[in-house]
Amino acid sequence: MTSCRICGGRLHEFGDFGTQPLSSGFLEPDYIGDEYFFRLALGVCASCSMVQLMEEVPRHLMFNGHYPYLSSGSSVMRKHFERTARRFLETELTSPDHFAVELGCNDGIMLKTLAEAGVRHLGVEPSKSVADIARRLGIRVATEFFQESTANEIRETEGPAQLIYAANTVCHIPYLDSIFRGVDALLATDGVFVFEDPYLADIIEKTAYDQVYDEHFYFFSVTSVAAMAKRFGFELVDAERLPVHGGEVRYTIAREGRRTPAPSVAELLAREETAQLTHLDTLKTFFRNVEQSRDDLVTLLKKLRAEGRSVVGYGATAKSATVANYCGVGPDLVSFVSDTTPNKQGRLTPGSHIPVRPREAFEDPYPDYALLFAWNHAEEIIAKETRFREAGGRWILYIPHVHVV
Template identity: 60%
Template sequence: MTPPTCRVCGTPLRTFLDLGDHPPSSAFPTPAEALAGAGDTVRYRLAAGACERCALVQLTGDVPHEHRPYAGYPYHSSGSSVMREHFRRTARRLLRTELHGKGDAFAVEIGCTDGVVLRTVAEAGVRHLAFEPSGYSGYHGARVHRAFLTADSAREAVAAEGRARVVYAANTVCDIADLPGLFAGLDELLAADGVFVFEDPYFGEIVRRTAFDQFYDEHRYYFTATSVRALAERFGFRLVGVERLPVHGGQLRYTLARAGRRTPAPAVAGILAEEEAGGLTDPAALAAFAGRVDRVRSDLVALLEGLRAADRTVAGYAATAKSCTVTTYCGLGPSLVPYICDSTPAKHGRLTPGARIPVRPPAAFAAPYPDYALLFAWNHADEIMAKERAFRDGGGRWILYVPEVHVV
């Protein structure tokens, strides 16, 4: 069997984590589809490797293109009040630092979902456009081009709008299979002194927190400052800014400019030195991470089996993409987690991918409350626990598995 190679530079990958065969994380079948043996039958190998040359961490397998969730994508940025405010702050910052005072500025977002960032940009009177291939239509007034950013689609945009001062993406670059194609589009689209700003889950935080559920089909890449620097330089760009973000369990925001146009901020050298000193993608560090992941699985299954033996009721909370990784890798099903409550109406009455756990609306959580709730959206724990205070006040306990299995 041919060993996997880096999607960007073609160098062999060192596989360090193998979570087994998984369904697409957004394939929620109806009960009828499940009964007929359909709905989530596609499987791919969820394994990750690190490139020996550029240090880019990436999935070694993939879901076929036709089974990926570009149409009717169920995640909406505005679903969390914390994320709504995060994106509004981000938009205001880009307006202040890169767009205001720059004449007839033009801003672009890649993968806008429901348009939280661009709505703020539009309200400030700045021209904007999103490259958003999904079929979702609730963009809150943002102008959307339903296409991937490529050299061809970028040339179309430039012909109509001119070059962009800013191209922004959040939780999107990590899922773009053709990174060389993306950078070809950026080369066409960005103004000479423009910037590409993107934020994605930080592999350093994934390792530190043992957050193995960040691995799923919609995240092909797990960036570090080291790998982003190598990626940028390969395509004529330079990493000039980096910022730690607390959202989604720990992210980095990267700022890229054309080579020679901007001087890197001091934070760039600082985090590069930190990653080198810590040996983030060294084989020993990655093996230790995989060992901790295995312990989490053993501990979580043991806890849930013990609660079932003691006749304690358990419910899942938030049918996220991450929950698909956890339930599949840990072998959880309705016998251990009878149902999962989720706020996304499109998931209600359906079953989770692979595990076939029923998804119920939020009202089901209190009808009646379970004894324990397994929180899959741990990255929103503070917001969720504050909203569900009555659950704790009534004696309910939360089960979390990051960075290790524990009950609060």
């Protein structure tokens, strides 16, 4: 791909992570066959400044009945979504007639609070496995991809939505032109489209290169989101930085002229321009830092192997696929990955083929070192795993740089 999926402008490539597998494509141990691989590379649009992948992975390969991620898997994220829902109840969903739609509702953790408050709602979730979990919580869910046609169907049966919300979903969707046409069709005149996704500034500042994987197609900045909203007839009216998932921004978009933009929009736009956030030289410097981080991690792991130290991974996350495959980390350097997700256990990590074992394996016995793939939950995990530290274990982190704690 050489042109921007948003505006058609020219893309300038600035980073290549090589061939990568599906980040959620965990394999059965006796799997014999060909894995799906694609070239994971980044480019920036010269016209609208949107950072995006150079190659698109078909959506049905990533989001389907076997999708393993659960939004409620972290206590931090459960609390985050409960607070988010309560905030909407105080601001946007103040009338019994209000209708809320969540794109990519996953297991329904945000909508659960709205449902308990009696708010009319609908989740749109293409992955049947997690949609079924939401339904068991009493959440109304349509198992399909949201797009213009979906929005028209919902509008016909449910009426306009006062709130359309998405968390860690919009950046996954290459066809945002259809999403915005759908939002235009479904959103009430004075309603808002609110979405939160990883923030490009945090990714660059922390050299958080594992945020780059198949599911993350776009890497939003306030500058690029403002331009995107305007292109589709909307206006960015608020931008709030969030501490979750290693640093995100919650964007609030409304119909043009319907709301007064919050001061934070102009403040963040100015900050991004001062930092030259989406300039090609800045992005190339980021990728040089990525290469250094890769080299430092491999050097450390090989040194520990030579010393006879045991190293296991902690958290078979989607983003760990980028780290393992880009750095060439396999079972020779990391003997297994501990994870609490049942449908990942007993399988092999995509591409790198590291065994995934239950949490109990982590302490039977404790390893000398644990490579923390789930670094965005470091505080929560390290506080929980006090016995590992007491047994002399040490954590390896690679964000914002390779270090041992």
